[in-house]
Amino acid sequence: xxxxxxxxxxxxxxxxxxxxxxxxxxxxxxxxxxxxxxxxxxxxxxxxxxxxxxxxxxxxxxxxxxxxxxxxxxxxxxxxxxxxxxxxxxxxxxxxxxxxxxxxxxxxxxxxxxxxxxxxxxxxxxxxxxxxxxxxxxxxxxxxxxxxxxxxxxxxxxxxxxxxxxxxxxxxxxxxxxxxxxxxxxxxxxxxxxxxxxxxxxxxxxxxxxxxxxxxxxxxxxxxxxxxxxxxxxxxxxxxxxxxxxxxxxxxxxxxxxxxxxxxxxxxxxxxxxxxxxxxxxxxxxxxxxxxxxxxxxxxxxxxxxxxxxxxxxxxxxxxxxxxxxxxx
Amino acid sequence: xxxxxxxxxxxxxxxxxxxxxxxxxxxxxxxxxxxxxxxxxxxxxxxxxxxxxxxxxxxxxxxxxxxxxxxxxxxxxxxxxxxxxxxxxxxxxxxxxxxxxxxxxxxxxxxxxxxxxxxxxxxxxxxxxxxxxxxxxxxxxxxxxxxxxxxxxxxxxxxxxxxxxxxxxxxxxxxxxxxxxxxxxxxxxxxxxxxxxxxxxxxxxxxxxxxxxxxxxxxxxxxxxxxxxxxxxxxxxxxxxxxxxxxxxxxxxxxxxxxxxxxxxxxxxxxxxxxxxxxxxxxxxxxxxxxxxxxxxxxxxxxxxxxxxxxxxxxxxxxxxxxxxxxxxxxxxxxxxxxxxxxxxxxxxxxxxxxxxxx
Numbered sequence: 001x002x003x004x005x006x007x008x009x010x011x012x013x014x015x016x017x018x019x020x021x022x023x024x025x026x027x028x029x030x031x032x033x034x035x036x037x038x039x040x041x042x043x044x045x046x047x048x049x050x051x052x053x054x055x056x057x058x059x060x061x062x063x064x065x066x067x068x069x070x071x072x073x074x075x076x077x078x079x080x081x082x083x084x085x086x087x088x089x090x091x092x093x094x095x096x097x098x099x100x101x102x103x104x105x106x107x108x109x110x111x112x113x114x115x116x117x118x119x120x121x122x123x124x125x126x127x128x129x130x131x132x133x134x135x136x137x138x139x140x141x142x143x144x145x146x147x148x149x150x151x152x153x154x155x156x157x158x159x160x161x162x163x164x165x166x167x168x169x170x171x172x173x174x175x176x177x178x179x180x181x182x183x184x185x186x187x188x189x190x191x192x193x194x195x196x197x198x199x200x201x202x203x204x205x206x207x208x209x210x211x212x213x214x215x216x217x218x219x220x221x222x223x224x225x226x227x228x229x230x231x232x233x234x235x236x237x238x239x240x241x242x243x244x245x246x247x248x249x250x251x252x253x254x255x256x257x258x259x260x261x262x263x264x265x266x267x268x269x270x271x272x273x274x275x276x277x278x279x280x281x282x283x284x285x286x287x288x289x290x291x292x293x294x295x296x297x298x299x300x301x302x303x304x305x306x307x308x309x310x311x312x313x314x315x316x317x318x319x320x321x322x323x324x325x326x327x328x329x
Numbered sequence: 330x331x332x333x334x335x336x337x338x339x340x341x342x343x344x345x346x347x348x349x350x351x352x353x354x355x356x357x358x359x360x361x362x363x364x365x366x367x368x369x370x371x372x373x374x375x376x377x378x379x380x381x382x383x384x385x386x387x388x389x390x391x392x393x394x395x396x397x398x399x400x401x402x403x404x405x406x407x408x409x410x411x412x413x414x415x416x417x418x419x420x421x422x423x424x425x426x427x428x429x430x431x432x433x434x435x436x437x438x439x440x441x442x443x444x445x446x447x448x449x450x451x452x453x454x455x456x457x458x459x460x461x462x463x464x465x466x467x468x469x470x471x472x473x474x475x476x477x478x479x480x481x482x483x484x485x486x487x488x489x490x491x492x493x494x495x496x497x498x499x500x501x502x503x504x505x506x507x508x509x510x511x512x513x514x515x516x517x518x519x520x521x522x523x524x525x526x527x528x529x530x531x532x533x534x535x536x537x538x539x540x541x542x543x544x545x546x547x548x549x550x551x552x553x554x555x556x557x558x559x560x561x562x563x564x565x566x567x568x569x570x571x572x573x574x575x576x577x578x579x580x581x582x583x584x585x586x587x588x589x590x591x592x593x594x595x596x597x598x599x600x601x602x603x604x605x606x607x608x609x610x611x612x613x614x615x616x617x618x619x620x621x622x623x624x625x626x627x628x629x630x631x632x633x634x635x636x637x638x639x640x641x642x643x644x645x646x647x648x649x650x651x652x653x654x655x656x657x658x659x660x661x662x663x664x665x666x667x668x669x670x671x672x673x674x675x676x677x678x679x680x681x682x683x684x685x686x687x688x
Contacts, residue, residue, distance in 0.1 A: 227444050235430075240461075
């Protein structure tokens, strides 16, 4: 087992090196990158002493981008391995600091919606499968289709219109209320929680559909199998049949999906965060990418890549836990 | 007490009696799921099985054998008819009452690959329901499972293993051990060997026979393999398109099949001797759809002996010889013949009237 994990980790590291190289090449070759934009801006200032090309070579040297793509990449890798991820070009602070400032808002938002997604979608999927072709089944199916098809911005706007504009229960956007500064620590917590309600609902509603359909499909497949018929013929109570026999076998495919959600917890929700003005990592990564902030983007994508690889490894290991057929000897 | 008296009065110990069992699957169509028709999977089947005996149920694929077996155990709900198990109509039981008597009637499925949950170890598969129904006291539980496994030729250390580690034959042994662990009286064997290798088939069949002798089990043995049925059964029922066409003790039915369908079916049994000339009766056409079965005798579309009356009148199920039942107009008594002709003439008159009306 340990040998298997070590092997997988080594493979993951190799994959990571190549993935990051690809990203680096893309960022490096981005048209009108951060340095070019900066050089053009400095050269066109009134009273500029240097021309655009002069500024360009100057800045390239300063930012360490004059080494060529391969060497530049290995310099980045060398620093990254030592834990030096560099300073963000856009925010001019260490990338880890900017990351730390934003990621927790996204994580909390992601975690809340992830938990609710699971506790709502999975039971609904099971109910829909157990009562196939019933009213409950059709209702959840329609709801799932709506949930899958709704665009984020539309749902967010509708929620804002109903609950903020018409009912006035929530602020329309932002993370803090007007009197945030005057509140006690617990009051501050409640205030932020209050502002997280609508974004969470948006994310939950949008994510439920897929998982519910997935649970339903898998559950149906299991419920129609012979061993469920066997369990019923044995005279096992229906509750045990569903929970013990059917759901456990449904869990096998579910685990992979959920293992794949690990990076999703940290990657942030770009559109939702933007619409509700939440300073999360999704919004920050978007800004860093459009402004070609190489250090921050590299750090962010490296982080997401590591999580994705880890997520895969974890779901493969969990497979072994829930499915004896793939258990490694 | 009353039950016992009834048994002695009849003079035989009937474990299971099925009377006019009907199972239709509705065909639904359209937005509001209107029932537009029925697939008549089982359409009026009756038989009795005595304690300690095996009844073979044979027929082509899709003739309703398995549906019949599953409906008897109420794994499917019947449409109508009576299922009397040990003198009790089990179709009247509530879900909880039914669950309580489940151990007495078990089933072994055709496919040993899909009928074992991949997530449970063998010991748990066999033992789960034993615990649930408290077949043995807690202290004896482990011993009991080991013993049941040993009887079915499974060593004790298999308990911790999972189904995927076993071959088809071993899996079928596990399925049998699972059924046996509940100390049932009656087991439906739903094509238990057709998914297995021929050499393994013999082992499983012999295991079933041996268990029957040891525990006085009663089997309903569903199969399309006539040689297997001949080997294991005490009596045989032949089904065609949801109805029973012939039923008799094994020796009688194999020595002297009455119904033309049974004759055709039995003529297809391969003989392991290349010099023997087999007079195969080849049936024309294919089996009609059970959603729209032919009128009159269901077999008349393919029968070599089809008469005019077969197209209109449903043949009556009756005892042609002692203990030999058959539904075919060829064996009608004079009274039944008259009744059948009456039905035919009435049907013809109706047809004529409706055609006149059209003109």
